[in-house]
Amino acid sequence: xxxxxQVTRVNGRTTPEIASVLLTVPAHQDYIVIVRSAxxxxxxxxxxxxxxxxxxxxxxxEACNLLVAGAGxxxxxxxxxCQAGVxxxxxxxxxxxxxxxxxxxxxxxxxxxxxNALVDGLDWERDHDVVRxxxxxxxxxxxx
Numbered sequence: 001x002x003x004x005x006q007v008t009r010v011n012g013r014t015t016p017e018i019a020s021v022l023l024t025v026p027a028h029q030d031y032i033v034i035v036r037s038a039x040x041x042x043x044x045x046x047x048x049x050x051x052x053x054x055x056x057x058x059x060x061x062e063a064c065n066l067l068v069a070g071a072g073x074x075x076x077x078x079x080x081x082c083q084a085g086v087x088x089x090x091x092x093x094x095x096x097x098x099x100x101x102x103x104x105x106x107x108x109x110x111x112x113x114x115x116n117a118l119v120d121g122l123d124w125e126r127d128h129d130v131v132r133x134x135x136x137x138x139x140x141x142x143x144x
Contacts, residue, residue, distance in 0.1 A: 020085035027080035035082045036060040059118040062134040066105040067097040089139040096132040
């Protein structure tokens with residue numbers, strides 16, 4: 001797991017301005033807790049409310065589950081990657097898995113509807129080798 005945090009001084013106080021976390025875990029249900037906990041901790045460090053953090057935890061959990069649900073040993077071996085970053089009042093999360101082993105998310109399914117209700121931005125893409133789910137949550141939007 002790698003982490004980079006940049007800090008800046010505002011009114012004589014040192015505060016984080018931009019932070020990002022990148023981690024890769026085996027693409028298995030047992031490891032999703034690590035991903036959602038890392039994202040929740042990042043959000044807490046940047047002043048997201050408990051409700052917003054709860055929404056993020058559920059959204060990251062669901063995004064990971066959409067990619068690893070029903071996956072076999074090929075996906076578990078290839079890994080699940082999560083990149084989360086905060087810039088200003090927005091936390092963006094990208095969860096990715098091998099396209100050879102992961103199915104694209106069912107955007108008409110319940111999981112996608114849950115994700116859409118929890119976050120301020122939601123999208124997915126399939127590159128040649130990778131399926132990615134992107135979520136964004138803004139701090140202080142009243143949701144959560």
